[in-house]
Amino acid sequence: MNLKDNINPKISLIIGISFAVFIDLVLSKLMASWSYSWLPVQASKAAPYVDNLFAFETGIGTFIFLGCSGVIGWVLLFNRAPKYDESYGEPFEGNVKLEIVWTLVPLFLVIAIAIYSTKVNTTLQNLGEKTKYDSQKELPTYLDNNEASAGTFIDVISRQWSWEFKYPEGFSSSELHLPINEKVYFRLISKDVIHGFYIPAFRLKQDIIPGSIISYSLTPTRKGIYRLRDSMFSGAYFSQNQTNVIVESKDAYQEWINKTVKKVPVDGLNQAGFLYKKRLEKGDKGWATISPSPSPQVNDPGNPDSAHEG
Amino acid sequence: MTITNYDERIIKVNQPVPGAPNNWRRFFGFNTDAKVIGIQYIVTALIFLLLGGLLGMLIRGELITPPSDLFDPTVYNGLYTMHGTVMLFLFLFPILSGLTNLLVPPMIGAPDMAFPKLNALAFWLVPVFSIVLLTSFFVPGGPASSGWWSYPPVSIQNPLGHFLNGQMLWIVAIGLSGVSSIMGAINFVTTIITMRAPGMGFFKMPIFIWTVLAAQILQLLGLPALTGGAIMLFFDLNFGTSFFNPETGGDPVLFQHFFWFYSHPAVYVMVLPVFGIFSELFPTYSRKPLFGYKFVAVASFGITILSLVVWVHHMFYTGTPMWMRNLFMFTTMLIAVPTGVKVFAWIATLWGGNLRLNTPMLFCLGGLFNFIFGGITGVMLATVPIDIHVGNTYFVVAHFHYIIFNTIAFGIFAGIYHWFPKFTGRMFYEGLGKVHFTLTFIGATLNWLPLHWAGLLGMPRRVASYDPEFAIWNVIASIGAFMLGVASIPFILNMVSSWSRGKKSPPNPWDAIGLEWLLPSPPPHENFEDDIPTVLNEPYNYGLNKPFVVDEEFYISKALNDS
Numbered sequence: 001m002n003l004k005d006n007i008n009p010k011i012s013l014i015i016g017i018s019f020a021v022f023i024d025l026v027l028s029k030l031m032a033s034w035s036y037s038w039l040p041v042q043a044s045k046a047a048p049y050v051d052n053l054f055a056f057e058t059g060i061g062t063f064i065f066l067g068c069s070g071v072i073g074w075v076l077l078f079n080r081a082p083k084y085d086e087s088y089g090e091p092f093e094g095n096v097k098l099e100i101v102w103t104l105v106p107l108f109l110v111i112a113i114a115i116y117s118t119k120v121n122t123t124l125q126n127l128g129e130k131t132k133y134d135s136q137k138e139l140p141t142y143l144d145n146n147e148a149s150a151g152t153f154i155d156v157i158s159r160q161w162s163w164e165f166k167y168p169e170g171f172s173s174s175e176l177h178l179p180i181n182e183k184v185y186f187r188l189i190s191k192d193v194i195h196g197f198y199i200p201a202f203r204l205k206q207d208i209i210p211g212s213i214i215s216y217s218l219t220p221t222r223k224g225i226y227r228l229r230d231s232m233f234s235g236a237y238f239s240q241n242q243t244n245v246i247v248e249s250k251d252a253y254q255e256w257i258n259k260t261v262k263k264v265p266v267d268g269l270n271q272a273g274f275l276y277k278k279r280l281e282k283g284d285k286g287w288a289t290i291s292p293s294p295s296p297q298v299n300d301p302g303n304p305d306s307a308h309e310g
Numbered sequence: 311m312t313i314t315n316y317d318e319r320i321i322k323v324n325q326p327v328p329g330a331p332n333n334w335r336r337f338f339g340f341n342t343d344a345k346v347i348g349i350q351y352i353v354t355a356l357i358f359l360l361l362g363g364l365l366g367m368l369i370r371g372e373l374i375t376p377p378s379d380l381f382d383p384t385v386y387n388g389l390y391t392m393h394g395t396v397m398l399f400l401f402l403f404p405i406l407s408g409l410t411n412l413l414v415p416p417m418i419g420a421p422d423m424a425f426p427k428l429n430a431l432a433f434w435l436v437p438v439f440s441i442v443l444l445t446s447f448f449v450p451g452g453p454a455s456s457g458w459w460s461y462p463p464v465s466i467q468n469p470l471g472h473f474l475n476g477q478m479l480w481i482v483a484i485g486l487s488g489v490s491s492i493m494g495a496i497n498f499v500t501t502i503i504t505m506r507a508p509g510m511g512f513f514k515m516p517i518f519i520w521t522v523l524a525a526q527i528l529q530l531l532g533l534p535a536l537t538g539g540a541i542m543l544f545f546d547l548n549f550g551t552s553f554f555n556p557e558t559g560g561d562p563v564l565f566q567h568f569f570w571f572y573s574h575p576a577v578y579v580m581v582l583p584v585f586g587i588f589s590e591l592f593p594t595y596s597r598k599p600l601f602g603y604k605f606v607a608v609a610s611f612g613i614t615i616l617s618l619v620v621w622v623h624h625m626f627y628t629g630t631p632m633w634m635r636n637l638f639m640f641t642t643m644l645i646a647v648p649t650g651v652k653v654f655a656w657i658a659t660l661w662g663g664n665l666r667l668n669t670p671m672l673f674c675l676g677g678l679f680n681f682i683f684g685g686i687t688g689v690m691l692a693t694v695p696i697d698i699h700v701g702n703t704y705f706v707v708a709h710f711h712y713i714i715f716n717t718i719a720f721g722i723f724a725g726i727y728h729w730f731p732k733f734t735g736r737m738f739y740e741g742l743g744k745v746h747f748t749l750t751f752i753g754a755t756l757n758w759l760p761l762h763w764a765g766l767l768g769m770p771r772r773v774a775s776y777d778p779e780f781a782i783w784n785v786i787a788s789i790g791a792f793m794l795g796v797a798s799i800p801f802i803l804n805m806v807s808s809w810s811r812g813k814k815s816p817p818n819p820w821d822a823i824g825l826e827w828l829l830p831s832p833p834p835h836e837n838f839e840d841d842i843p844t845v846l847n848e849p850y851n852y853g854l855n856k857p858f859v860v861d862e863e864f865y866i867s868k869a870l871n872d873s
């Protein structure tokens with residue numbers, strides 16, 4: 001007598017499924033826009049591309065996850081066997097059409113994701129190219145030296161466990177100062193083990209391989225103070241191997257250079273050395289470690305306590 | 311009856327495995343019975359799960375606050391290295407070998423493994439390499455502390471310069487574990503290929519057997535690479551050779567290729583049998599045939615083949631050339647296709663079923679739910695630009711714990727509960743099982759879900775201290791970890807008390823289809839002995855009235871009489 005009996009069950013199934021798919025789509029879209037807030041501020045040219053790709057995959061992922069767990073939730077609610085009921089469910093063994101659908105749909109989906117990601121890869125490569133050189137041979141010059149005459153060139157030297165940045169003006173710093181909106185060129189050098197050059201706000205990470213020199217480039221796009229973290233485990237004081245990246249206006253950057261160039265070199269930031277000294281004072285307890293390399297001599301040791309944004 | 315050369319008077323009423331006296335000593339000796347070996351593996355592995363869990367809780371204790379205040383950072387590094395190593399090589403691999411030993415012979419109707427002595431030898435290597443590994447806690451300088459990857463040059467720095475050092479013992483232990491795995495793999499593959507019951511063609515094998523075959527073939531193909539890498543690392547560490555040492559012209563990145571060529575497939579060696587467990591349990595507890603049996607079976611080999619060509623996704627940020635990164639991104643994403651075939655098949659199996667939500671089914675459902683999540687973050691990690699940002703951060707840690715604990719360990723728990731009555735002859739306590747599941751599910755979610763956000767925000771993995779903005783995620787994670795510690799209590803209580811005084815189990819308490827369920831609980835020493843059934847149909851014909859073997863009634867009543 002009720003309304004349900006009058007509606008063709010097939011139609012109500014189609015309506016039900018379309019409704020569920022619609023809700024799933026809306027939620028996935030919401031999740032995708034929300035995903036931007038899970039990431040640090042965007043402070044490089046590369047960052048928006050990475051974040052868009054991440055939002056895209058968050059959307060697709062949410063759709064699949066909610067779709068699957070929605071079905072699981074449904075059977076948990078409506079297909080539970082009453083106690084002591086051991087009867088069988090509907091005995092269908094399979095369906096070749098369905099199998100083909102759920103092979104081909106994911107296949108097309110991953111092809112689409114792969115094509116999109118390959119494009120982003122190429123974009124990122126053009127934004128900040130990198131090349132690996134054998135350091136036994138000659139030191140590489142910075143990337144496209146000739147065309148980038150206006151750029152900034154910095155040597156990044158990583159050690160167990162400190163960072164040193166050497167500027168072309170002939171001084172060093174423990175913090176990485178960069179001018180905004182200008183392409184910067186690096187030579188990434190490790191004096192001992194593998195380190196990772198990772199600046200989350202830039203969405204960029206590159207392992208620094210001892211025995212190789214990697215030329216690398218990037219463009220910061222937002223003023224502020226960000227963290228540079230060693231991302232490849234490098235031994236005892238690995239977690240201390242962090243410093244700040246300071247992105248500032250062209251003028252402020254120039255002013256900093258003029259000021260720093262005149263300073264006398266002092267011990268650079270070396271949190272590991274500090275902790276290791278404390279450990280020795282307390283009787284050298286703990287498991288074995290090599291001793292930290294001596295503090296690099298830098299003209300600006302920086303201020304590790306200044307607040308960072310990402 | 312086979313071997314009966316024991317004193318009949320020491321037989322007690324409740325034998326854990328009939329055909330042998332209730333003599334606990336045989337679990338401590340060189341026994342060649344696959345069922346004894348299976349239990350030896352499982353119990354040993356569970357003890358190491360407790361040890362690994364303890365190490366994990368120490369790690370989470372350190373990380374509950376930002377500074378490195380509980381341990382010296384050197385100690386933290388040793389603890390997390392040993393946590394990972396214990397969990398993978400002393401818990402996961404052995405427990406899966408244990409389940410495989412217990413299940414393969416009865417499931418295919420074989421009396422035992424093809425090479426019983428080799429089998430026992432493979433097991434007895436586990437305590438040997440475990441002792442080698444754990445000894446390293448007590449050598450001068452402490453245990454290995456360069457992570458379970460042991461990447462050079464960090465791993466060959468050898469601060470004290472002694473020949474006997476933690477890293478060296480670590481390499482020896484991993485090498486022996488590889489030898490044990492090779493022995494196991496030869497045995498499992500031979501047994502499955504040559505010792506199946508009459509009528510059991512490849513497309514009548516249970517999916518668990520398919521997945522074991524796929525996984526063990528991977529072991530045979532991959533382990534030589536790891537062993538080669540480990541030997542070279544050993545020489546660099548102790549004899550100053552320069553395979554990987556950049557100071558003398560070696561290439562540290564070469565080691566990463568050796569390591570991941572094996573260690574990526576290794577994760578599939580672990581997950582494939584769990585896919586097998588899911589495929590056994592979902593039909594049983596949904597009272598329905600497995601949806602698309604043949605597709606699920608063949609997908610296992612799709613995964614095997616693909617997983618051999620994806621290892622570079624662990625090295626996207628090491629300076630790998632662009633074409634290589636694009637290629638390996640694509641192959642990695644392709645794995646989602648055969649994996650999806652399985653996931654959709656399980657969900658379709660549940661659909662329209664008559665679900666029995668007991669402990670094994672709950673662990674399966676929880677595991678499937680978590681696996682879908684972990685698979686999605688896996689595709690994200692395969693995407694080069696995203697991995698450049700989140701690689702080597704807590705996002706990766708969260709991803710693989712979603713797979714390794716929240717899926718694999720869940721599947722293993724499901725398997726242990728499901729087959730517990732079969733191999734002990736006792737039922738477990740359902741109430742305690744549900745408490746175990748609930749605590750585990752909540753603890754695991756609290757532990758690893760929040761860490762995805764820590765990683766997205768840029769918290770590197772393997773740190774002993776971190777910037778205060780990551781504190782909130784870490785506090786939640788630590789609470790989850792301690793909850794998982796608590797969850798082990800109902801589990802241990804359940805196993806010990808059920809085995810010693812649980813209700814007796816009938817041969818087929820779950821009304822399941824499969825050769826093992828046609829045997830008494832526990833099965834006799836040589837399973838079907840001379841009466842091996844002839845298989846007629848595919849397994850999982852729930853509700854279809856197609857008998858699995860010829861003369862099913864005969865085996866059912868025989869099992870009842872023998873129990």
Ligand code: HEM
Nearest residue numbers: 577578581623624646685688689691692701702706710713
């Ligand atoms: C569709 C499925 C999957 C995809 C696409 C995928 C992809 C990835 C990728 C790209 C990484 C490397 C991330 C990095 O280091 O930066 C990774 C890490 C990892 N995955 Fe998966 N994964 C999948 C499923 C699995 C499965 C089934 C397992 C285990 C059985 C697993 C276990 C791991 C482990 C252990 C690591 C980390 C190893 C380490 O860094 O210590 N993943 N996964």
Ligand SMILES: [Cu+2]
Nearest residue numbers: 366393394397
């Ligand atoms: Cu862990």
Ligand SMILES: [Cu+2]
Nearest residue numbers: 574621623624
């Ligand atoms: Cu992998």
